[in-house]
Amino acid sequence: MIRFGIVGTGRISDWVLKGAIQDRRFKAVAVCSRSEDAAIAFISSHPEVFDKDTKVFTSIEKMAECPEVDAVYIGTPNKTHKDYTLACLNRGKHVLCEKPLACNSAEVEEMIQASRRNGKALMEAMIATLNPNFRAARAKLPEIGVIRQYFSSYCQYSTKYEALKQGIVANSFNPQMGGGALEDIGIYTTYPLAVLFGKPQSISSCISTIKTDCGEVNTQGMVLLGYEGMTANLSYSKAVDAHTATEFCAEGGSIILDNIHNCIKAEFIPYSAPSGGRNPIKPRETIREGLEMDSYFYEFEEFLNVIDRGGIESEINSHEASLVNRQIMDEINKSVK
Numbered sequence: 001m002i003r004f005g006i007v008g009t010g011r012i013s014d015w016v017l018k019g020a021i022q023d024r025r026f027k028a029v030a031v032c033s034r035s036e037d038a039a040i041a042f043i044s045s046h047p048e049v050f051d052k053d054t055k056v057f058t059s060i061e062k063m064a065e066c067p068e069v070d071a072v073y074i075g076t077p078n079k080t081h082k083d084y085t086l087a088c089l090n091r092g093k094h095v096l097c098e099k100p101l102a103c104n105s106a107e108v109e110e111m112i113q114a115s116r117r118n119g120k121a122l123m124e125a126m127i128a129t130l131n132p133n134f135r136a137a138r139a140k141l142p143e144i145g146v147i148r149q150y151f152s153s154y155c156q157y158s159t160k161y162e163a164l165k166q167g168i169v170a171n172s173f174n175p176q177m178g179g180g181a182l183e184d185i186g187i188y189t190t191y192p193l194a195v196l197f198g199k200p201q202s203i204s205s206c207i208s209t210i211k212t213d214c215g216e217v218n219t220q221g222m223v224l225l226g227y228e229g230m231t232a233n234l235s236y237s238k239a240v241d242a243h244t245a246t247e248f249c250a251e252g253g254s255i256i257l258d259n260i261h262n263c264i265k266a267e268f269i270p271y272s273a274p275s276g277g278r279n280p281i282k283p284r285e286t287i288r289e290g291l292e293m294d295s296y297f298y299e300f301e302e303f304l305n306v307i308d309r310g311g312i313e314s315e316i317n318s319h320e321a322s323l324v325n326r327q328i329m330d331e332i333n334k335s336v337k
Contacts, residue, residue, distance in 0.1 A: 006072075019296025060087045061091070072088045094120050095121070123306060127295055128263070133291070137248070137288070155235060155236060164219070186329075190329060195316060197227055203225050205335045206222050220237030220239050
């Protein structure tokens with residue numbers, strides 16, 4: 001049993017708890033919020049997770065010093081991730097930190113060093129690459145030949161976008177809080193690249209922004225990345241919905257994921273013989289379909305596995321993957337003035 005402190009009482013913490021409690025090793029024993037009333041209300045809204053002995057903190061340092069807490073989940077605004085993570089790692093707590101791990105690559109490096117120095121696990125809470133359908137597709141990639149192109153899209157209209165156009169900037173958009181469309185949802189297209197292919201040789205991007213009192217707010221973008229023998233095309237937006245699948249195109253066929261954020265179905269399409277487009281497309285073969293558990297279960301399962309084996313990082317959402325992903329995002333953000 002690993003005893004967790006939950007840092008942050010927003011919507012993301014609501015979501016992740018539904019998956020966390022499906023792993024019997026997880027036990028929530030504390031909640032930290034800037035407001036004691038907010039923490040108490042959060043605990044009351046989750047009777048299936050918390051009991052009467054749950055501790056309430058309004059200081060991250062106090063929670064990190066609590067001997068009854070083994071690990072923390074951090075679900076607060078992006079700008080706080082580095083400081084909160086360091087406060088916990090340096091006091092001997094394992095940390096599962098919501099994506100993006102930090103606001104720039106220098107912060108990520110500092111967090112990784114703290115994990116190594118203290119011998120405590122640090123993992124970025126990125127569900128896409130831990131999804132069992134994504135993992136099944138990844139296992140099949142070596143069978144379909146050399147990967148030549150990667151297409152990925154995550155475009156989801158935000159309810160906060162209309163307010164943004166009126167100058168009201170939510171944390172998820174606010175660049176001063178580490179927000180923006182790239183940080184919020186574009187990361188789901190970049191992180192698999194970092195896990196599967198590492199650092200690209202080149203990056204170019206076209207970004208749309210809205211001017212606000214908080215600065216230029218990133219609302220959507222398209223990115224082209226170059227690898228040796230492969231190109232990657234990414235699209236993300238919080239200003240529109242789109243329904244484009246993610247696709248790995250290889251010399252022996254394509255693997256298609258219906259949703260890069262939360263893949264429900266992974267399929268393989270073998271290539272047909274070239275015929276000027278007149279041959280019928282070969283039928284899709286299902287690689288894997290459906291999820292047996294809540295989508296957030298899998299990131300807690302992975303994190304708890306790391307702790308159980310005495311490790312400090314995941315082999316999938318590794319320290320290196322998080323650093324490379326942040327470096328990619330930093331380069332894309334250079335297009336935002």
